[in-house]
Amino acid sequence: MRVRLIAVGNKMPKWVAEGYDEYSKRLPKDFALELVEIPMSPRGKNTDIPKAIRKEGDAMLEVIPSGDKVIAMEVLGKEWSTEQLSDQTEQWRMDGYNVSLLVGGPDGLDPRCTARADQIWSLSRLTLPHPMVRVILAEQIYRAWTLMNNHPYHR
Numbered sequence: 815m816r817v818r819l820i821a822v823g824n825k826m827p828k829w830v831a832e833g834y835d836e837y838s839k840r841l842p843k844d845f846a847l848e849l850v851e852i853p854m855s856p857r858g859k860n861t862d863i864p865k866a867i868r869k870e871g872d873a874m875l876e877v878i879p880s881g882d883k884v885i886a887m888e889v890l891g892k893e894w895s896t897e898q899l900s901d902q903t904e905q906w907r908m909d910g911y912n913v914s915l916l917v918g919g920p921d922g923l924d925p926r927c928t929a930r931a932d933q934i935w936s937l938s939r940l941t942l943p944h945p946m947v948r949v950i951l952a953e954q955i956y957r958a959w960t961l962m963n964n965h966p967y968h969r
């Protein structure tokens with residue numbers, strides 16, 4: 815199984831890249847977490863924000879492999895416990911699915927990306943900065959994998 819994390823932002827601070835790598839590198843090849851970064855459209859005082867979001871959405875839709883289970887990350891999505899995430903992931907694995915997780919930029923996901931998703935997942939009702947979301951996702955995917963494999967990391 816492969817989980818593709820499709821996230822807006824390609825110039826991340828060192829702590830974000832290190833945080834993401836810390837967890838993604840712990841996963842085995844047969845449960846790989848793969849990062850696909852979508853360049854953030856530049857923002858300035860006169861930026862047409864809906865147009866910037868659309869451009870990010872176009873790029874995102876292009877890299878979602880057909881046949882993947884698609885999960886949009888949204889504050890107002892459904893909250894899952896780590897156990898629910900692990901059970902759901904196990905189900906996808908048994909059914910032979912790969913997964914794409916979509917993380918928007920500072921102005922959120924293009925509505926077409928949310929519409930493309932099979933499920934909408936919320937990490938909490940807090941609005942988190944998009945760089946932090948990818949680190950939290952890497953840790954939670956790793957944690958879910960440890961649960962699926964009775965690894966002592968999760969307690």
Ligand SMILES: C[S@@+](CC[C@H](N)C(=O)[O-])C[C@H]1O[C@@H](n2cnc3c(N)ncnc32)[C@H](O)[C@@H]1O
Binds near residue numbers: 887888920939940947
């Ligand atoms: C700074 S937030 C965007 C906030 C924007 N006002 C919106 O309504 O989506 C950047 C991205 O991080 C993700 N995100 C932020 N907080 C989240 C949360 N609590 N749960 C799930 N995803 C979150 C979403 O994908 C969002 O598009």
